[in-house]
Amino acid sequence: MNRVVLKDIPLKPAGSLDWPKRVHFIFFALFLVVFLLVWARLWLPYPVLGQGRWPDGMLVVLAAGTTLASLTRRLPGQNVMLASFIVALIGGVAHTVGALTAVPFGPIVYTDRIGQRLFDPLPWAVPLLWLVAILNSRGVARLVLRPWRQTRAYGFWLLGLTVALVVLLDLALEPYATQVEEFWRVQPTKLPLDWYTAPLVNFFAWAVTALLILAFATPSLLNKKPVKSPPDYYSLAVWLLLNLLFLTGAAVHHLRVASAVILAQSIIVAGYALRGARW
Numbered sequence: 001m002n003r004v005v006l007k008d009i010p011l012k013p014a015g016s017l018d019w020p021k022r023v024h025f026i027f028f029a030l031f032l033v034v035f036l037l038v039w040a041r042l043w044l045p046y047p048v049l050g051q052g053r054w055p056d057g058m059l060v061v062l063a064a065g066t067t068l069a070s071l072t073r074r075l076p077g078q079n080v081m082l083a084s085f086i087v088a089l090i091g092g093v094a095h096t097v098g099a100l101t102a103v104p105f106g107p108i109v110y111t112d113r114i115g116q117r118l119f120d121p122l123p124w125a126v127p128l129l130w131l132v133a134i135l136n137s138r139g140v141a142r143l144v145l146r147p148w149r150q151t152r153a154y155g156f157w158l159l160g161l162t163v164a165l166v167v168l169l170d171l172a173l174e175p176y177a178t179q180v181e182e183f184w185r186v187q188p189t190k191l192p193l194d195w196y197t198a199p200l201v202n203f204f205a206w207a208v209t210a211l212l213i214l215a216f217a218t219p220s221l222l223n224k225k226p227v228k229s230p231p232d233y234y235s236l237a238v239w240l241l242l243n244l245l246f247l248t249g250a251a252v253h254h255l256r257v258a259s260a261v262i263l264a265q266s267i268i269v270a271g272y273a274l275r276g277a278r279w
Helices: 019-043 054-071 077-101 125-144 154-180 200-221 234-252 256-277
Strands: 109-112 117-119 185-186
Touching: 019 054, 019 234, 054 077, 054 109, 054 117, 054 125, 077 109, 077 125, 117 154, 125 154, 125 200, 125 234, 125 256, 154 200, 154 234, 154 256, 234 256
Parallel strands: none
Antiparallel strands: 109 185
């Protein structure tokens, strides 16, 4: 009788199987729970959990948490930490300068409803908002451009589309932040056009700041050992859920133009992202 010799096969120790996926699953599940709570508070006729502002703050924290946990599934932890630091630092500095000088975002005044300050006049939530906006917009852009990822101009298209998606997210955020939740106010300016009190220069400033952030953070976001991987829908999910939150707030407060714009951009972006993901 022939003897069969089995080669030793290294086994992963129990409890260490795909821990980045497990951590991300926990963060994303918690994000969904808190999102549903904040979303329901917008349209229910009675206040859920009273008038406390902690669900809004928790939503920002968990949105940032699930975004970073998603990145750690394909990038080394040190890369994710460095990119996060760059995004939060540049975004925070830009808004600090803006609050002090009204340049480049316009004369913004933060209210107490946005929470405590990291230091005067920067609220703690603003750097996290930049983190969520930049990293999830880049994830959505990667889905949209997936069919062209091998082309020479892919990096430039990714950069430009990410900036555009950040601006679209801010386009949805401004009515929610100024008219619905009153996180900040924009003082009147002499500029003839605005978007729910936000001057148009605000969106140009978001685009320039996002471009500056990506110029410094992109090297940390590149996978040094690129392999073909299945599409990652989590960034798209977070991006669309935030737009749904802003859309609901606009609709409840009868901001019809804002509601139509947010709905249209969400449908268009989702369509292109899902189309690219199937490639």
